Amino acid sequence: MTGEPRIPRGPDALPEADAGETSLRQAAKAALRKALRTARGGLDPAIKVQWDARIGAQVVAWWRLRQVAAVGVYWPLAGEPDLRAAYAELHAAGVQLALPVVMERDAPLAFTAWTPGEPTIPDEMGVQVPAALRFVARPPALLVPCLGFNAEGYRLGYGGGYYDRTLEAAPRPYTLGIAYSSQQAQFSHAPHDVPLDVVVTEASRIT
Numbered sequence: 001m002t003g004e005p006r007i008p009r010g011p012d013a014l015p016e017a018d019a020g021e022t023s024l025r026q027a028a029k030a031a032l033r034k035a036l037r038t039a040r041g042g043l044d045p046a047i048k049v050q051w052d053a054r055i056g057a058q059v060v061a062w063w064r065l066r067q068v069a070a071v072g073v074y075w076p077l078a079g080e081p082d083l084r085a086a087y088a089e090l091h092a093a094g095v096q097l098a099l100p101v102v103m104e105r106d107a108p109l110a111f112t113a114w115t116p117g118e119p120t121i122p123d124e125m126g127v128q129v130p131a132a133l134r135f136v137a138r139p140p141a142l143l144v145p146c147l148g149f150n151a152e153g154y155r156l157g158y159g160g161g162y163y164d165r166t167l168e169a170a171p172r173p174y175t176l177g178i179a180y181s182s183q184q185a186q187f188s189h190a191p192h193d194v195p196l197d198v199v200v201t202e203a204s205r206i207t
Contacts, residue, residue, distance in 0.1 A: 051202035056086030070096040072142040108166040146179040153195035
């Protein structure tokens with residue numbers, strides 16, 4: 001990529017909405033999600049591999065500073081950064097890894113222990129989970145895939161609200177948003193939303 005990245009604009013570009021304009025804001029956010037998906041899906045595969053390696057290295061560097069015992073990771077979907085090489089490195093260092101499991105709609109995520117290389121099967125949402133589920137407590141740190149993020153560190157997800165509900169209960173895990181720098185966008189957030197602790201991209205540096 002050359003030059004300054006184009007930052008998509010979200011529903012914050014609209015005036016303050018009354019009840020009748022809520023649908024317009026929802027439509028604007030849906031359009032932003034579609035634009036971000038399309039842009040991410042259009043990344044050059046060779047560049048994506050390089051960027052994934054950079055992001056993974058930053059995640060490992062973060063862990064070496066924090067030394068948390070368990071980390072919630074994610075299985076890459078729809079062009080999300082593929083960090084499985086970093087997961088293997090964390091596992092080799094003794095970190096307990098956990099994958100999210102959707103138990104039901106409108107509910108927080110559950111987590112199952114996962115070892116890189118073990119058999120997996122798709123769940124009802126089409127996400128890979130271990131063939132043998134071994135439920136564990138919510139890890140103290142979570143890698144959270146982002147469809148988009150803004151300058152304040154707020155995340156734009158896919159609209160299901162699973163991570164939002166997962167992060168409501170105290171104590172809140174340390175959250176590392178995972179995204180490409182080109183996914184930074186302008187959008188508003190609700191007063192109750194909490195920003196990610198850090199957003200890790202191919203251009204970031206963990207210090």
